[in-house]
Amino acid sequence: MLADPAARTEKLIVNSERLWASIMETAQFGGTLKGGVKRLTLSEEDKQARDWLVAAANSSGYATGIDDLGNIYIERKGTEPGRLPVAIGSHLDTQPTGGKFDGILGVLAGLEVLRTLDDAGIQTKAPLCLIDWTNEEGARFAPGELGSEVYAGEVERSFALSRMDADGISVADALEAIGYRGKERCGERRFSAMLELHIEQGPVLEQEKVAIGVVTAAKGQIWFNGVIGGRESHAGTTPMPLRKDALSAFAEFALAIERIANAEAPAGVGTIGVAVIGPGSRNTVPGSVRFSLEFRHPDKKRLEAMRVRALDAAALISRTRGCDVLLEPIWAKDPVQFSPQVADVIRESAIALGLSNRLMVSGAGHDACAVALKVPTAMIFVPCKDGISHNEAESATPEDCAAGANVLLHSALALAGRA
Incomplete structure (x- = not known):
């Protein structure tokens, strides 16, 4: 895996106001009185968020695909379509009393990366593919990470589709009900690498006043x-x-x-x-x-x-x-070791942007933990207030979200190569 060093020298940054507006707009889908989000996977609120994402992709002319686990793939073309895409992935579902950022930041920052490249007229050699993975949280259907684990071959498709919620509704039925059971077979797509941006969900970055966590492993x-x-x-x-x-x-x-x-x-x-x-x-x-x-x-x-x-x-x-x-x-x-090569790209991108950073191990599970078994993967963490997550009080600053999105942008550009 070769990164493009020239891509890191670009003084290119995301539109932080647009990213923040996207976060606040999607927070309305399942928004709670206490300022959080209740958007259980494959619920009507999840459908609204998914529809918003697909509409945003279509308006920008990106190709959209949906597999039989409901994973959404949004692809921006590269100049060398024979090359495997670089994936950017996370999730839009939340806990019953969740926040605006857990998973959501990773998806919306990925969308902002694609939009920023459009605005700048920059093409990449490899395609870029934004992914919304199904049921990361596992709050409605247990276990979590079903979409990414079926993709990685860790979980059987039949097992995932048969999981039921407290009302006896299966994943398969819920996918049909909201119109997101695609015809594409989960696991068929191939990627050269995957990046996931996420709030830390812990206090370390905030306490140490470090902007970026370069995540090399997960517990x-x-x-x-x-x-x-x-x-x-x-x-x-x-x-x-x-x-x-x-x-x-x-x-x-x-x-x-x-x-x-x-x-x-x-x-x-x-x-x-x-x-x-x-x-x-x-x-x-x-x-x-x-x-x-x-x-x-x-x-x-x-x-x-x-x-x-x-x-x-x-x-x-x-x-x-x-x-x-x-x-x-x-x-x-088992503990997951992320790709040292992808982690190096993330760290070098943070350094090039002048952002303080440290190596970290994730204590939480993420879609990246599943995908890493199949695709070279690493994660980017940004601080969240008091380390609070899975809580309506979950909070991150516009500046921290933008910093993470900028590292995501330059990491994706380095991995995909500027045309």
């Missing part, structure tokens, strides 16, 4: 569903030594998970995000707790060590508390 993840089985009994008549209190056992297990994660800090993290106590009666000793558990770590061996220690903790508490602690692994993803 591996292991997800579990867990259940602790105790015995329901009367809260007033059951002596403490005779209780099999599932909640007390869960509390001990939760603290064990915290110790496991702290032992791997700062690289490793562990989270119990959901806990449901049964039967949920004030005067009944809890008989069950159902919970979620996940670990993340950039080192595969250390991630496995965390898994083993969690199983050991579950076995120990089962013996000492008289409550069954069961862990069911439901999903796992």
Whole structure:
């Protein structure tokens, strides 16, 4: 993969006002009273955002394609059409109480890159292809990253299309309902590289006052569903030594998970995000707790060590508390190493633009993590206020968004080559 050094010397910048206007305009599709966005994948609000993007592409004369997972491909021609396109991708779906920037910045900045090149009359040798990946968030249909993972061959098409939401609606049915189940087969397209611009979703860049994160890797993840089985009994008549209190056992297990994660800090993290106590009666000793558990770590061996220690903790508490602690692994993803060559292009573009930068590992999953298994890929991070994301308060400045878009622009131009 050869980048075009001359492309970096261009004093070319995106139209930051137009980019910001696009972000604010699309935030109306599913906008919430608190200033966030609720745009679950393949919902009516998602259709509105998709329609907006396709209309913008058509008005600029770009070729638009849609595959059978609903991934949208928007291609700006190159002068050498035989060359594989350089992809720019992210997502437009959000969490139920999401913000205006998570994923959205990457798509709209990609659109702005294409528009900026049009305005400047610049042609690239390789085509540029903007992608809106389906169901990155996984908030309506689990797991997330379905569109990109089917593309990369990590997930079977039939599995993805059969995923159902809480109302029993499948991905296949939802695609049909909003008119975005295309005829193109997901996975058929080929790219020479992919770039993804994203807010950091963490506090490091803001705290260190660094403009650009050059993302070289992403943490591996292991997800579990867990259940602790105790015995329901009367809260007033059951002596403490005779209780099999599932909640007390869960509390001990939760603290064990915290110790496991702290032992791997700062690289490793562990989270119990959901806990449901049964039967949920004030005067009944809890008989069950159902919970979620996940670990993340950039080192595969250390991630496995965390898994083993969690199983050991579950076995120990089962013996000492008289409550069954069961862990069911439901999903796992190895740590991802992004392309050093693509990361170098990103860093060199940031330096050429005079922007401070640092190497980073992503703690969150992204479409780039899936695509990287098939296409040389790397990511660009920009700061977000207080590191807050998956929250209606999610915020980024116009200046930071523009800086990231400019790095995206020059990285894409370097990879595609100026004609």
